[in-house]
Amino acid sequence: MNPRVAEQSTEQLRGYLQRGNPGAGMPxxxxxxxxxxxxxxxxxxxxxxxxxxxPVAEPGSGPRIVWGPPQPGDWLTYNxxxxxxxxxxxxxxxxxxxxxxxxxxxxxxxxxxxxTTPLAASGVLYVTGPNQVFALDAGTGNPLWHYSRPAxxxxxxxxxxxxxxxxxxxxxxxxxxxxxxxxLALDRGTGKLVWDVPLAPEMPAGEHHTYGGTMxxxxxxxxxxxxxxxxxxxxxxxxxxxxxxTGALVWRRWTVPRRGEPGIETWQGKEPITxxxxxxxxxxxxxxxxxxxxxxxxxxxxxDDRDRPGDNLxxxxxxxxxxxxxxxxxxxxxxxxxxxxxxxTEPNVLIDSVYKxxxxxxxxxxxxxxxxxxxxxxxxxxxxxxxxxxxxxxxKGVGTDGRPVVADSRGCPSDAANWDSTAFSPVTGLYxxxxxxxxxxxxxxxxxxxxxxxxxxxxxxxxxxxxEVPQRGPARAKTWSGVxxxxxxxxxxxxxxxxxxxxxxxxxxxxxQFPTNVRMKASPMTFTAGGKQYIAVAAGPNIxxxxx
Numbered sequence: 001m002n003p004r005v006a007e008q009s010t011e012q013l014r015g016y017l018q019r020g021n022p023g024a025g026m027p028x029x030x031x032x033x034x035x036x037x038x039x040x041x042x043x044x045x046x047x048x049x050x051x052x053x054x055p056v057a058e059p060g061s062g063p064r065i066v067w068g069p070p071q072p073g074d075w076l077t078y079n080x081x082x083x084x085x086x087x088x089x090x091x092x093x094x095x096x097x098x099x100x101x102x103x104x105x106x107x108x109x110x111x112x113x114x115x116t117t118p119l120a121a122s123g124v125l126y127v128t129g130p131n132q133v134f135a136l137d138a139g140t141g142n143p144l145w146h147y148s149r150p151a152x153x154x155x156x157x158x159x160x161x162x163x164x165x166x167x168x169x170x171x172x173x174x175x176x177x178x179x180x181x182x183x184l185a186l187d188r189g190t191g192k193l194v195w196d197v198p199l200a201p202e203m204p205a206g207e208h209h210t211y212g213g214t215m216x217x218x219x220x221x222x223x224x225x226x227x228x229x230x231x232x233x234x235x236x237x238x239x240x241x242x243x244x245x246t247g248a249l250v251w252r253r254w255t256v257p258r259r260g261e262p263g264i265e266t267w268q269g270k271e272p273i274t275x276x277x278x279x280x281x282x283x284x285x286x287x288x289x290x291x292x293x294x295x296x297x298x299x300x301x302x303x304d305d306r307d308r309p310g311d312n313l314x315x316x317x318x319x320x321x322x323x324x325x326x327x328x329x330x331x332x333x334x335x336x337x338x339x340x341x342x343x344x345t346e347p348n349v350l351i352d353s354v355y356k357x358x359x360x361x362x363x364x365x366x367x368x369x370x371x372x373x374x375x376x377x378x379x380x381x382x383x384x385x386x387x388x389x390x391x392x393x394x395x396k397g398v399g400t401d402g403r404p405v406v407a408d409s410r411g412c413p414s415d416a417a418n419w420d421s422t423a424f425s426p427v428t429g430l431y432x433x434x435x436x437x438x439x440x441x442x443x444x445x446x447x448x449x450x451x452x453x454x455x456x457x458x459x460x461x462x463x464x465x466x467x468e469v470p471q472r473g474p475a476r477a478k479t480w481s482g483v484x485x486x487x488x489x490x491x492x493x494x495x496x497x498x499x500x501x502x503x504x505x506x507x508x509x510x511x512x513q514f515p516t517n518v519r520m521k522a523s524p525m526t527f528t529a530g531g532k533q534y535i536a537v538a539a540g541p542n543i544x545x546x547x548x
């Protein structure tokens with residue numbers, strides 16, 4: 001049977017709520033203020049609640065399978081939730097039993113270094129390879145369907161390699177970005193193509209942009225939001241939102257201005273037609289304020305600034321956008337006038353917490369420039385900026401105005417953090433991530449130019465390192481494997497030497513390790529199937545699934 005789902009617009013759902021359904025015991029929401037009703041509608045759309053609230057029977061149509069609402073053990077978006085915080089409330093796998101964790105199944109994909117994060121819903125895992133999507137039985141790893149298309153000609157960078165980090169799902173569709181920056185909608189039950197649209201608009205005559213696609217899209221209400229790769233080769237970056245049903249463009253936010261646009265005064269040379277600002281990392285979303293937070297990459301040319309004096313907005317920044325319109329609410333630039341490829345395409349983790357004695361809405365970010373940041377996400381105000389490496393000498397610090405006090409723009413570090421996932425535990429109050437202690441390409445760099453990686457836990461109020469786990473293995477190998485924190489008191493992560501491990505959240509004590517013996521470039525996730533919790537991660541060319 002081809003699973004289908006009830007198609008209901010936001011306006012239909014709003015009308016249904018206002019009318020109510022007395023027969024089902026559902027009250028009318030007619031007297032609810034418009035803003036509160038709009039917020040409720042956004043929440044219900046996000047959890048697919050319309051698929052169980054709205055009748056779907058049609059005369060003569062026969063039975064139809066309806067995708068149900070999310071379950072507590074589902075993993076529905078790239079980071080498991082809209083906040084970008086790869087922290088799971090699942091706790092069946094705990095510090096007391098993680099030593100018994102065993103490999104349950106393996107699914108191979110013909111690709112040397114997968115970066116995909118599986119999504120889990122209704123007993124199905126959705127994973128990706130180069131221009132490929134697979135639906136797998138979550139309990140066994142057996143394939144249910146497979147979509148693929150050939151590699152595109154003329155690609156560059158990671159897109160040329162076939163890198164892809166995952167899909168998005170909403171009701172009856174799976175959304176996927178191809179290597180040549182096209183957004184596809186696939187039928188969730190069969191994998192058949194529903195629609196196919198380009199992310200980028202048609203460029204004016206004489207302009208050439210090397211747009212690529214490597215990211216997992218993000219669902220916000222009835223929109224699919226995605227960005228593009230290619231700033232290392234010359235593009236004008238953007239984030240764009242598309243209608244989830246039709247693929248029609250809803251809005252587009254460019255990350256590099258043209259003449260006459262706000263921010264162009266920070267490009268004091270040639271017009272930055274291909275000024276960079278990639279948007280290839282999945283953003284974060286705050287439904288309470290309907291705000292989207294998106295990271296941007298380096299300016300172009302990377303190390304040659306002769307034609308780009310100035311701060312070069314909005315590269316190396318986080319953009320706070322109105323999710324309905326793409327309008328810029330505020331921005332924060334981590335590295336103005338970047339000369340060392342210090343993309344800010346690292347996770348922006350959104351948390352609500354008591355910070356220094358006061359309730360606060362925060363954004364946490366460990367940047368490639370070596371500083372850990374805490375921002376007030378309501379307005380972009382800097383609350384904390386502190387180095388998380390032992391040596392950060394490109395800047396003396398970050399001033400009260402939020403700008404770095406630059407000492408040597410080409411100084412250390414080289415690549416302090418990267419795109420891989422990070423996590424914050426509301427139980428410990430610690431922020432977990434992988435850090436790289438290294439400085440390459442400068443005579444005054446580290447004596448050991450090979451560097452070393454560390455799993456680190458940071459106190460978000462002070463920025464102090466509470467504990468760290470030194471990693472064995474080649475630091476420069478492309479082994480950026482992120483972290484997963486769980487309510488079971490664990491942090492899972494990939495090791496540079498090819499191991500997959502779990503440590504205690506409070507202390508960093510090693511509790512479990514599995515030798516994958518391959519290069520790990522992906523971030524782990526967790527889900528439940530049949531009432532049991534599992535941990536899944538891509539390692540080399542394989543999807544690995546572990547359970548008790």
